[in-house]
Amino acid sequence: MLREITLxxxxxxxxxxxxxxxxxKLFTTMIYxxxxxxxxxxxxxxxxxxxxxxxxxxxxxxxSYMVRGLKTIVFILIFAGIxxxxxxxxxxxxxxxxxxxxxxxxxxxxxxLFRMIYLIIGTSVMTxxxxxxxxxxxxxxxxxxxxxIKVPVHEIAMMMSIALRFIPILIExxxxxxxxxxxxxxxFESGGLIKKTKAMIPLLVPLFVSAFRxxxxxxxxxxxxxxxxxxxxxxxxxxxxxxxxxxxxVISIVYxxxxxxxxxxxx
Amino acid sequence: MSFIEAKDLVHEYIMRxxxxxxxxxxxxxxxxxxxxxxxxxxxxxxxxxxGKSTFAKHLNALLMPSEGTLYVGxxxxxxxxxxxxxxxxxGMVFQNPDNQIIASVVQEDVGFGPENIGxxxxxxxxxxxxxxxxxxxWAYRExxxxxxxxxxxxxxxxxxxxxxxxxxxxxxxPTAMLDPDGRKEVLAAVHELNKTKxxxxxxxxxxxxxxxxxxYVYVMDKGKVVMEGNPTGIFSQVETxxxxxxxxxxxxxxxxxxxxxxxxxxxxxxxxxxxxxxxxRICH
Numbered sequence: 001m002l003r004e005i006t007l008x009x010x011x012x013x014x015x016x017x018x019x020x021x022x023x024x025k026l027f028t029t030m031i032y033x034x035x036x037x038x039x040x041x042x043x044x045x046x047x048x049x050x051x052x053x054x055x056x057x058x059x060x061x062x063x064s065y066m067v068r069g070l071k072t073i074v075f076i077l078i079f080a081g082i083x084x085x086x087x088x089x090x091x092x093x094x095x096x097x098x099x100x101x102x103x104x105x106x107x108x109x110x111x112x113l114f115r116m117i118y119l120i121i122g123t124s125v126m127t128x129x130x131x132x133x134x135x136x137x138x139x140x141x142x143x144x145x146x147x148x149i150k151v152p153v154h155e156i157a158m159m160m161s162i163a164l165r166f167i168p169i170l171i172e173x174x175x176x177x178x179x180x181x182x183x184x185x186x187x188f189e190s191g192g193l194i195k196k197t198k199a200m201i202p203l204l205v206p207l208f209v210s211a212f213r214x215x216x217x218x219x220x221x222x223x224x225x226x227x228x229x230x231x232x233x234x235x236x237x238x239x240x241x242x243x244x245x246x247x248x249x250v251i252s253i254v255y256x257x258x259x260x261x262x263x264x265x266x267x
Numbered sequence: 268m269s270f271i272e273a274k275d276l277v278h279e280y281i282m283r284x285x286x287x288x289x290x291x292x293x294x295x296x297x298x299x300x301x302x303x304x305x306x307x308x309x310x311x312x313x314x315x316x317x318g319k320s321t322f323a324k325h326l327n328a329l330l331m332p333s334e335g336t337l338y339v340g341x342x343x344x345x346x347x348x349x350x351x352x353x354x355x356x357x358g359m360v361f362q363n364p365d366n367q368i369i370a371s372v373v374q375e376d377v378g379f380g381p382e383n384i385g386x387x388x389x390x391x392x393x394x395x396x397x398x399x400x401x402x403x404x405w406a407y408r409e410x411x412x413x414x415x416x417x418x419x420x421x422x423x424x425x426x427x428x429x430x431x432x433x434x435x436x437x438x439x440x441p442t443a444m445l446d447p448d449g450r451k452e453v454l455a456a457v458h459e460l461n462k463t464k465x466x467x468x469x470x471x472x473x474x475x476x477x478x479x480x481x482x483y484v485y486v487m488d489k490g491k492v493v494m495e496g497n498p499t500g501i502f503s504q505v506e507t508x509x510x511x512x513x514x515x516x517x518x519x520x521x522x523x524x525x526x527x528x529x530x531x532x533x534x535x536x537x538x539x540x541x542x543x544x545x546x547x548r549i550c551h
Contacts, residue, residue, distance in 0.1 A: 218369070224354060226431065227379075
């Protein structure tokens with residue numbers, strides 16, 4: 001049952017967005033996030049929406065895939081929306097029973113909802129069009145300046161890619177241990193939260209033991225293949241900027257400037 | 268000088284308590300002497316705890332000898348400056364195929380070794396193609412290792428070692444976790460590498476059937492080499508093998524029992540064909 005979980009929601013397609021360098025995509029996503037938190041006025045809103053729609057269209061990923069990411073946060077969205085709606089003091093808009101919706105409350109709530117939804121959709125465009133490997137490569141390259149302040153950038157990226165490789169293996173193993181424990185009468189389904197949590201112990205202990213054993217084996221195998229950290233390593237798939245990346249950088253900077261300028265003229 | 272030369276090799280595992288005091292010493296290798304020539308296919312046999320895996324880890328400089336000397340390709344494994352050169356000369360394949368594949372795409376995993384030793388990008392791709400073709404896994408280059416069978420994974424692991432262009436590959440029980448089909452696949456790939464590329468192979472195993480085609484066999488027990496010779500010679504000594512907790516291949520066992528019942532068969536029959544020939548010879 002656990003085997004059905006797929007990690008990394010990469011959607012393979014041949015699109016200009018897929019072909020972009022992961023660093024470009026990380027940068028553009030950053031710009032986009034900044035823009036949805038600092039824009040002002042309906043024109044800027046229209047610009048953001050148009051930009052997002054354009055990127056989604058170019059990416060060739062079905063829109064339903066992007067919306068899927070929203071499902072997990074529906075509860076948070078509703079909760080935050082209601083809080084904002086009723087708890088913001090200001091000019092009264094509607095009032096019934098003991099609840100008052102203020103003009104500012106309605107504005108805050110809709111702004112917040114829109115920001116959250118755009119944030120999720122925008123970032124899922126990146127994860128849907130970038131393989132996990134490219135993503136870690138991109139992060140490693142993007143964070144390289146951090147090396148100067150002793151942040152182990154290469155090690156973090158290596159850990160991420162190894163984690164990605166081992167998640168399916170560990171999930172399979174969890175499944176196996178679960179079945180083995182169930183065959184011996186363990187019950188993972190019934191009872192309250194505390195009982196269920198307690199039932200996880202005979203699952204977690206063997207899982208941890210095996211994970212450490214695997215880690216030890218893997219470390220040995222990596223050493224045997226001459227791994228000695230990031231120094232002096234070459235890349236099989238080196239990141240290289242193409243013209244499309246340069247154009248994307250220019251467009252995204254122009255876009256950010258436009259959003260900032262529009263702050264001055266809040267139409 | 269031989270390609271691999273072990274002289275009086277000793278390795279002790281020292282067990283310590285929490286304060287770091289020595290609690291006990293376990294001798295895993297006990298004055299081991301062993302020679303391997305370039306291009307040979309060597310099998311090292313032994314039951315669990317015979318020290319064969321400890322020996323394998325020395326060949327790759329993952330463990331250092333406590334006493335004695337070990338030279339691999341003329342390099343002393345105790346010399347820490349040579350560790351990476353030794354690991355390039357003698358690649359190692361481990362038992363569990365899952366725990367030695369690092370990347371989530373086959374070809375990227377094969378490229379991991381060359382990346383580590385600083386091979387230029389273009390050459391990495393050449394090496395990856397060559398090694399994947401050599402083990403017959405080129406068609407799977409873009410697959411995820413999770414979707415491969417055990418035998419295929421182990422072949423990917425062998426390709427990963429091949430991509431570092433070693434003179435010698437050490438396989439530490441590479442088939443222990445595989446089904447019979449996977450076992451055949453892996454052994455066929457290893458024999459192919461030995462014959463066509465002239466790579467020295469050291470196969471560490473406890474499956475007798477895998478030893479039959481080796482050039483030379485060492486049998487280890489309690490950290491020592493207790494028997495050595497060609498497979499025919501080794502398997503003609505059925506009783507001695509049993510003393511070292513090893514079984515002989517079924518066919519050899521059958522021939523041995525028939526001989527004890529009075530049939531005038533020769534010693535050291537290894538394959539079904541040989542047995543049929545022998546029986547044929549007696550009947551005429």
